[in-house]
Amino acid sequence: MKRAAWAFAALTVAACSQPQAEKKAAEPPAPAPTAVAPAVKNTAPPGEYKLDNTHASVTFRVNHLGLSRYTARFTDIAGKLNFDPANPAAMTVEATVDPKSLETDFPLDEPDFDAELAGPQWLDAAKFPTITFKSTKVEPTGANTAKVTGDFTLHGVTRPLTLDVTFNGGYAAGGMDPSGARIGFSAKGEIKRSEFGIAYGVPAPGTNFGVSDEVEIVIETEFTQPGPAAAKPAT
Numbered sequence: 001m002k003r004a005a006w007a008f009a010a011l012t013v014a015a016c017s018q019p020q021a022e023k024k025a026a027e028p029p030a031p032a033p034t035a036v037a038p039a040v041k042n043t044a045p046p047g048e049y050k051l052d053n054t055h056a057s058v059t060f061r062v063n064h065l066g067l068s069r070y071t072a073r074f075t076d077i078a079g080k081l082n083f084d085p086a087n088p089a090a091m092t093v094e095a096t097v098d099p100k101s102l103e104t105d106f107p108l109d110e111p112d113f114d115a116e117l118a119g120p121q122w123l124d125a126a127k128f129p130t131i132t133f134k135s136t137k138v139e140p141t142g143a144n145t146a147k148v149t150g151d152f153t154l155h156g157v158t159r160p161l162t163l164d165v166t167f168n169g170g171y172a173a174g175g176m177d178p179s180g181a182r183i184g185f186s187a188k189g190e191i192k193r194s195e196f197g198i199a200y201g202v203p204a205p206g207t208n209f210g211v212s213d214e215v216e217i218v219i220e221t222e223f224t225q226p227g228p229a230a231a232k233p234a235t
Helices: 002-026 113-117
Strands: 047-051 057-064 068-074 077-083 092-097 131-140 145-154 157-171 180-192 211-226
Antiparallel strands (some): 047 211, 057 068, 057 211, 077 092, 092 131
């Protein structure tokens, strides 16, 4: 009799606990906490910085026939940045690119594909000799990130462009740069080239046969600020 009572009690406990277990299993797992990137190391002082074009690149990518992301770059770039790590929203940046400095990986000497892209059907660099960006607003989005909006001028047309920017850190004069401070940024953005009057080769609606209207822009930059010793003329 005792053995039967224990068996009944065990079955009762199991029956009562089963719905709770099923209910618990049916509940979705709690979402994992969102990781917050820590602030990067920076010892660089505020002030005006000049683009180091030996450690900078401006590349762009377009969809070619729906088959690949064709990539090219500009090699003649210049810029300046007013850096204020204590107040990122107050920072400003200006940049200039020479469209004639466009380079692709086209392997043949003839035709000159770089010159063709800089020509009248595309960038028309002879008529529009500069591509420029001048920031108008900086909106911090994290410890090291911000959306930087500015006036972007391409092919003689000026339109707003917003870049997603990441601050990679910086340091004061010393070490590998004894003569000045150095800071670095990465940025990405996208434009529609047809909005700037460059519509040649844009695919017909519903097809990929051509070169995409959307142009992805990828930027890597370092800026430098001469230290007091470097700023003084030699005597």
